[in-house]
Amino acid sequence: MIDAKIPEGNLADKWSNYKDSSKLINPANRKKLDIIVVGTGLAGSSCAATLAEQGYNVKSFCFQDSARRAHSVAAQGGVNAAKNYKNDGDSVYRMFYDTIKGGDFRSREANVYRLAECSMALIDQAVAQGVPFAREYAGYLSNRSFGGVQVSRTFYARGQTGQQLLLGAYQALMRQESLGKVKTYTRHEMLDLVLVDGKARGIIARNLETGEIERHAANAVVLATGGYGKVYYLSTLAMGCNTSAIWRAHKKGAFMSGVSWIQFHPTCLPQIGETQSKLTLMSESLRNDGRIWVPKKAGDDRVPNEIPEEERDYYLERRYPTFGNLSPRDISSRAAKERIDAGCGVGPMKNAVCLDFSKAIKEQGRNKIEEKYGNLFRMYEKINGVDAYKEPMLISPAAHFTMGGLWVDYNLMTTIPGLFALGEANFSDHGANRLGANSLLQSCVDGYFIAPYTIPNFLSAELKGAKVTADHPAFDEAEKLVREQLNRFLNVQGHLSADHFHKTLGKLLYDKCGLSRTKESLKQAIVEIKALKKSFDHDLKITGDDQVNSELEKAGRVSDFLELGELMCYDALQREESCGAHFREEFQTADGEAVRNDEDFCYVSAWEWMGEDSEPELHKEPLVFETVKLTVRSYK
Amino acid sequence: MKLYLKIWRQEHRESKGDMVSYEVEGISEHMSFLEMLDLLNERLIKKGERVIEFDHDCREGICGACGMMINGRAHGPLSGTTTCQLHMRSFKDGETVYIEPFRAAAFPVLRDLKIDRSAFDHIIQSGGYVSASTGQAPESNSILIAHDTTEAAFDAAACIGCGACVATCKNSSAALFTSAKITHLVLLPQGKLESADRIIQMVNQMDEEGFGHCSNTEACEVECPQEISALHIGRMNYEYNKALLIRK
Numbered sequence: 001m002i003d004a005k006i007p008e009g010n011l012a013d014k015w016s017n018y019k020d021s022s023k024l025i026n027p028a029n030r031k032k033l034d035i036i037v038v039g040t041g042l043a044g045s046s047c048a049a050t051l052a053e054q055g056y057n058v059k060s061f062c063f064q065d066s067a068r069r070a071h072s073v074a075a076q077g078g079v080n081a082a083k084n085y086k087n088d089g090d091s092v093y094r095m096f097y098d099t100i101k102g103g104d105f106r107s108r109e110a111n112v113y114r115l116a117e118c119s120m121a122l123i124d125q126a127v128a129q130g131v132p133f134a135r136e137y138a139g140y141l142s143n144r145s146f147g148g149v150q151v152s153r154t155f156y157a158r159g160q161t162g163q164q165l166l167l168g169a170y171q172a173l174m175r176q177e178s179l180g181k182v183k184t185y186t187r188h189e190m191l192d193l194v195l196v197d198g199k200a201r202g203i204i205a206r207n208l209e210t211g212e213i214e215r216h217a218a219n220a221v222v223l224a225t226g227g228y229g230k231v232y233y234l235s236t237l238a239m240g241c242n243t244s245a246i247w248r249a250h251k252k253g254a255f256m257s258g259v260s261w262i263q264f265h266p267t268c269l270p271q272i273g274e275t276q277s278k279l280t281l282m283s284e285s286l287r288n289d290g291r292i293w294v295p296k297k298a299g300d301d302r303v304p305n306e307i308p309e310e311e312r313d314y315y316l317e318r319r320y321p322t323f324g325n326l327s328p329r330d331i332s333s334r335a336a337k338e339r340i341d342a343g344c345g346v347g348p349m350k351n352a353v354c355l356d357f358s359k360a361i362k363e364q365g366r367n368k369i370e371e372k373y374g375n376l377f378r379m380y381e382k383i384n385g386v387d388a389y390k391e392p393m394l395i396s397p398a399a400h401f402t403m404g405g406l407w408v409d410y411n412l413m414t415t416i417p418g419l420f421a422l423g424e425a426n427f428s429d430h431g432a433n434r435l436g437a438n439s440l441l442q443s444c445v446d447g448y449f450i451a452p453y454t455i456p457n458f459l460s461a462e463l464k465g466a467k468v469t470a471d472h473p474a475f476d477e478a479e480k481l482v483r484e485q486l487n488r489f490l491n492v493q494g495h496l497s498a499d500h501f502h503k504t505l506g507k508l509l510y511d512k513c514g515l516s517r518t519k520e521s522l523k524q525a526i527v528e529i530k531a532l533k534k535s536f537d538h539d540l541k542i543t544g545d546d547q548v549n550s551e552l553e554k555a556g557r558v559s560d561f562l563e564l565g566e567l568m569c570y571d572a573l574q575r576e577e578s579c580g581a582h583f584r585e586e587f588q589t590a591d592g593e594a595v596r597n598d599e600d601f602c603y604v605s606a607w608e609w610m611g612e613d614s615e616p617e618l619h620k621e622p623l624v625f626e627t628v629k630l631t632v633r634s635y636k
Numbered sequence: 637m638k639l640y641l642k643i644w645r646q647e648h649r650e651s652k653g654d655m656v657s658y659e660v661e662g663i664s665e666h667m668s669f670l671e672m673l674d675l676l677n678e679r680l681i682k683k684g685e686r687v688i689e690f691d692h693d694c695r696e697g698i699c700g701a702c703g704m705m706i707n708g709r710a711h712g713p714l715s716g717t718t719t720c721q722l723h724m725r726s727f728k729d730g731e732t733v734y735i736e737p738f739r740a741a742a743f744p745v746l747r748d749l750k751i752d753r754s755a756f757d758h759i760i761q762s763g764g765y766v767s768a769s770t771g772q773a774p775e776s777n778s779i780l781i782a783h784d785t786t787e788a789a790f791d792a793a794a795c796i797g798c799g800a801c802v803a804t805c806k807n808s809s810a811a812l813f814t815s816a817k818i819t820h821l822v823l824l825p826q827g828k829l830e831s832a833d834r835i836i837q838m839v840n841q842m843d844e845e846g847f848g849h850c851s852n853t854e855a856c857e858v859e860c861p862q863e864i865s866a867l868h869i870g871r872m873n874y875e876y877n878k879a880l881l882i883r884k
Contacts, residue, residue, distance in 0.1 A: 050770040065691060065750075066757050068797055069699040085777065121773070128773035130766045130826045132790040139780030157790060163698055164793060171765035178761040186754065209746055238693040273666050275675055278695040379697065382714075382721045383668075448770045497681045499674070544686035547648075548747040551677075551687055 002255070002606055002621050005409040006110040011627045012092075015114045018410070019453055023460035030055035032467075033459050034218040036203055038190045038245050040067035042162075042440060043423025044224030045169035046447030052181035053172075054452060056459075059216055060173065060182055061205060063189045063240055063553075068170040071226055071238040072443060075162025076283035076376070077146060078154035079126075079440040081119035086143055090151040092116045097628060099438060102148045102328055103403070103431020104580035104596060105630050106258070106604070108623065110410060111428050115438070118445040123155055125448055129168035133157050146436035147284055148328035148635070154437045159283050159375045165440055169447070188214070189553065191485075192478045193221060193249045193419065200249075200419035201468045204478045206486075211547040213479055215470035219462045220418045220455055223249060224447065227402035227424035229262060231561045231568070232514070233506025235399040236268055236281040242557040243564045246406050246425050254414040255606040255619060257427035258404035259564070260572035261581050263434055264515050266292075266332035269383060270352040270396035279398035280383060282355075282376055284436045287325045289360035289369060290393070292316050292332070294353050298343030304354050304392045312354075315339055323635040330433040330581045331635060333397035337515045338592060340396075347394045354392035361389065397515060401439060403430045403581065404571070407606040407621075411454035412446060415606075418462075420455060422446040427604070432580025486546060489555040494539035498554035501536050505529065505558070505565050513569050516583045522573040529566045536562060567607060567616055574618060577601045598630050637663050637729035641676070643688055644736040649744050649752075655734070665725040669712065670695060670702060672724055690749040695720040697861065700796030703803070704749050705736040710800035710859040718798065718861040738803035742810070742846040753799050755845035756813060762841035763834035764817045766827030785823055792819035794862045801856035801864075807848030812856040814842045815872035816864050822875055832879035839876050 007018045025033070033056050037048040040062040048060040062070060084090040095116035100107060123141070127133065133155050134142040143152040157164040176182040187208040194202040194217075202217035228243035229235045250256050267287065269280045293312040300307065315335055317324045327335070336353050345351050361369050366389060370377070380388045406414045406421035408428055413420050423443035430438060512525035536559065542551045578587040578594035579601070587595040604621040638661045646653025660676050667675070670692050677687040692702040697718040704719055706712035712722045727733065737745050742755040781789075793816070801812035818838060822831050850869055857866035 046770075053769040064693060064699075064701060065753055066700075066797065068757075068760075069693055069701050071694060071699070073700075074694045074696055074698050083776075124773035124776045125768070125770060127776040127779055128766065128768035128826055130789075130793075130821055130824050132786045132793055132820070132824070133776075135781055135783045135786040137783045139782050140777050160698065160794060163796075164790070167793065171760060172768075172770075174757060174761040175765045175767060177757075184757075186757075238699060239695060240693050273664055275664065275667055275671050277668070277671050277674060280696045378716070379721070382697075382717055383723070385723075385725060452770065495682070497678055499678065541681055541684075543681050543684055548689050548750060549686075550689055551681065 002407070002415070002619050003409065004108060004621055005411060006108065007410065011109055011113050014110050015117055022453055022457040025456050025460050025463070027055050029463055031057060032463065033057065034059065035220050035222065035455065036061070036216055036218040037222040037224060038203065039070065039224035039226060039425070040170070040173065041070035041072035041224060041226055041423060042166055042169055042443035043447040044070070044222070045166065045173045046444055047222055047224060047422055047451045048182055049169065049172035049176050050448055050452040051455065052176035054456070058176070058182045059218065060184045061188045061190060062186055063208060065186055067173055067184055067186065068167065070166065071241055072166045072440070073163045074238065075440050076159040076281065077285040078144065078156035078161045078437040079122070079165065079444070080146070080153050080437040081123045081155060081441065082116050082153060083120055083123060085141060086152045088151045090153050094151065095119065095153065098149045099429070099435055100431065100628055101633055102435040103433055104633050105431065105598070105625070106579050106623065107429055107431030109625060109627055114450070115429050115442055115445055118449045119441055121449060122441060122444045126165055126168050129172065131157060131164045131168045144285060145288055145326060147287060147326045147332065148323070148435045156285065159285070159373060162440055165444065190245045191248065191482045191556065193252045194474050194478045195252055195416065196468050196472055196474045199417045201472070202470060202475065204475070204482050208553065209548055213482060215475045215479060217468050217470040217475070219459055220420065222420045222422060222451065222455070223406065223425050224422040225425045227405070228564060229399045229402050231506065231565055232399035232509050233503045234271060234276065234279050236265055236279055239277065242560065244557050244560045246421065247560040247564055249406060249414065249416065249419060251609050252416065254416045254419060255407040255608055256404065256567060257407040257604050257606045258432065259607065260513060260568040261403035261432045262399055263329055263401040263403060263581050264333040264397040265400035266329055266336055266397050267355060267395045268398035270347055270349065270394055272348060280379070281398070281400065282380065282393065282395060284329070286355060286373060286376060289372070290325065290355040290357050291359060292325055292353055292355055294339045294344040294346060300344070304346060313339070313344070320635045327635045328433060328435065334515055334583060336397050352394035352396040355395045356392040357388065401434050403427065403432060403434055407604070411457065412451055413454065413458060418458065420451060422451055432582055485556070486552065489540065489542050489552060490546065492538065492540045492542070494541045496539045496541055498540065498542070498551055498558045501532060501540070502554070502558045502561065504532060505562060509565055509568065513572050516585050517572050518585045519573065522569045525569045526566055529562060529569065533562045570616055571605055571607065575601055575605065637665070637724070639663060639727060640732040642732065642734045645688070645748055646745050647747065649746060653745065663724050665723065667724045668695065668720055669706070669722040669724065670720050688749065689747045691751070692720055697721040698796060700798040703738050703798045703800055705738065705803060707734050710738065710804040711861055715858065716861055716863045738799050740802045740808035740847070742808065743799060743802065753797070755847070756797050756799065756810070758845055759810065759814055759838055759841050760817065763837040764821070766821060767830055768826065779825055781824060789820050789823040792816045792864065792868055795864050796862055798861060800859045800861060802847065804855045804859040805848070806853065806855070807851055809850045810842050810845070810847035811850035811869045811872065812860065812864055812866060814838055815868035818872050818875060819868040832882045835872070835875050835879045836883065839872070
């Protein structure tokens with residue numbers, strides 16, 4: 001059994017107790033300590049900047065050409081905080097409860113409470129940095145609602161909240177760079193984690209311009225490398241999003257949790273062709289004013305505007321009258337899939353549902369809708385050539401957010417001492433389903449407010465030890481293996497591109513380990529992935545050299561996705577219940593709702609890598625609920 | 637449809653590049669421009685040739701990674717659109733399309749269409765921030781900001797840092813990029829105390845990076861995918877002169 005190291009005391013006091021008793025490092029000693037932060041999204045940038053402000057030496061890595069481009073930039077809708085500015089009954093406890101319930105009671109109480117507790121400070125911090133959150137005419141901050149809650153606690157900057165928050169964090173990072181406390185390494189990809197005496201002591205990184213393999217040593221390593229939803233190839237993620245940093249840490253001994261818990265976002269643009277590379281997300285905030293429907297009749301070929309009101313099925317309003325169009329993401333996505341599978345889908349591939357603004361435009365006027373969602377309507381028109389003020393948007397669920405990731409304890413430390421995982425890269429706060437606008441929050445809170453307490457607590461014991469340098473034999477060994485793998489990719493000279501394998505894997509996972517899964521489909525998927533891996537080893541073809549070579553970069557990422565995909569299936573297979581985003585068809589009620597099994601599965605699954613040819617080993621962290629009562633999660 | 641492409645190929649920073657011709661058949665109008673290049677690359681791999689290197693990431697118009705000159709226009713023919721959001725329905729069957737990197741002395745080419753835009757990071761490092769360390773923030777509603785002020789600041793803050801403004805400017809000026817950040821921050825009450833220093837440092841850094849001066853053609857505004865207004869450049873000049881006076 002693994003220990004989450006949750007502090008003693010009442011739920012509301014745990015984090016204060018932790019901070020009061022955590023060890024400190026005096027400012028003169030901080031500059032003797034080096035920290036590597038991989039990833040420059042919200043979690044990575046905020047953590048790197050904050051640690052540098054405290055006086056540590058930070059090295060920051062990203063594969064993009066600038067820290068400002070990390071995929072947090074694409075988050076649209078907003079960030080939650082229990083400020084209760086609307087006086088509508090919000091509180092830290094209520095936000096905690098919404099998040100625990102939204103995650104289908106598969107997350108840790110203590111972590112989730114801390115997330116809600118730190119949410120207010122994050123809004124303060126972002127405003128102080130100059131993030132232009134939406135304001136009322138009197139100058140106060142404005143809020144809106146998001147799925148799965150009945151209060152308005154979401155702060156937003158038009159449909160570009162992620163961009164604005166990230167620019168705040170990026171600018172804080174650039175400020176530390178100018179002060180000499182952070183050194184940023186852009187166009188660098190981490191290719192391995194280096195362990196010395198069982199502790200994380202550095203990384204091997206590849207300079208993506210020169211191809212040089214570099215060694216970087218440190219007293220602690222932070223992975224803030226985002227989610228791995230790109231494993232499905234078609235997803236809302238950026239093309240470069242990958243699992244490589246966390247997967248290579250996993251292979252060095254860090255456990256992975258909730259691996260198959262992947263959120264399918266209900267409001268994305270549907271696939272329309274085989275060469276498509278991306279399923280663009282349209283913010284969930286659209287569901288505040290848009291109504292979701294499909295034709296009542298299966299196989300209805302009329303264009304949406306020709307289908308009269310009485311022949312439309314507003315299935316979310318019908319099935320979940322309390323939450324309606326703002327039902328949580330997992331439920332909304334599954335309900336869409338249910339209707340699409342029943343033959344009621346719309347669009348050229350019959351794989352979409354309508355998101356209709358005609359009522360909102362009639363009631364509020366086009367100007368109001370334009371002010372709230374103008375950029376989203378413009379984006380829709382750019383991609384589809386359709387004016388959504390005149391006809392409904394066509395939307396469809398797409399792979400989006402990974403609740404799973406590296407297992408971390410309350411310190412956000414993985415099972416490898418000195419290795420921390422922040423933001424979407426860890427599994428911690430969202431259970432089996434994440435609520436909208438909690439992702440920006442979690443990455444910021446991890447980076448600004450949690451890791452800067454827990455990392456020094458760990459480092460306080462490191463001052464006495466000898467300083468590890470990059471000429472330690474462990475670096476030789478890691479570098480050698482990295483070079484061997486790169487050479488292997490270049491030398492296979494088969495006949496299929498890395499994208500071919502990625503697309504094949506993605507399709508397979510969508511069908512067999514996607515919005516719903518069965519024992520059969522998962523077992524089959526494991527067999528097929530093993531075969532695909534074999535083919536990858538023999539048939540991969542990389543052209544070009546070992547310098548700027550996007551195909552070589554892809555090969556490494558796809559190789560890791562293949563192994564991860566297999567673990568996703570093991571994870572989904574082992575968990576014989578339906579919870580949140582994990583929907584096993586065998587475990588559902590007569591009317592298609594998920595059946596959770598608290599008696600047998602009220603734990604976090606933490607998987608240990610046992611080598612290429614062995615099955616992963618399961619460890620369990622029991623989830624103990626001291627404050628909330630486990631209930632059936634209903635939004636009816 | 638079928639297109640005739642002329643694409644800039646260059647091995648390294650120092651090497652000499654040239655335009656290479658490619659014929660691409662089987663293009664669908666629904667493809668994005670980058671998906672069309674994916675298709676070409678897939679075929680180049682089959683033939684054993686090195687792929688065309690280009691920067692891209694989010695493919696939804698917000699990360700600012702992609703950007704190329706398409707038929708001489710930054711991000712191609714549409715206004716307010718990044719290369720990744722440009723779709724092939726904007727092109728005609730049989731058309732010849734010229735694809736080049738964003739060119740500027742401050743943006744060296746790394747390979748093919750990939751360029752080094754770290755000069756933008758340096759401009760931000762020189763002062764494009766509010767110096768509010770974590771933990772120092774006051775209660776957020778204690779800073780009141782008028783709705784219209786926030787909206788105006790947002791309009792400037794929406795810059796994605798792609799470099800289209802520089803690439804399209806005959807002087808390779810980074811005035812739009814720099815002025816957008818200056819406007820974003822100068823409109824807000826946060827960080828007011830450091831604004832004079834910020835503006836002078838950012839403008840000086842812009843010059844140091846090797847960007848040219850602005851001669852007010854406003855081509856940058858035309859090509860900016862976020863439609864950032866060239867009026868910010870006027871504000872930058874005003875604020876710069878004001879800052880010089882204040883500092884005296």
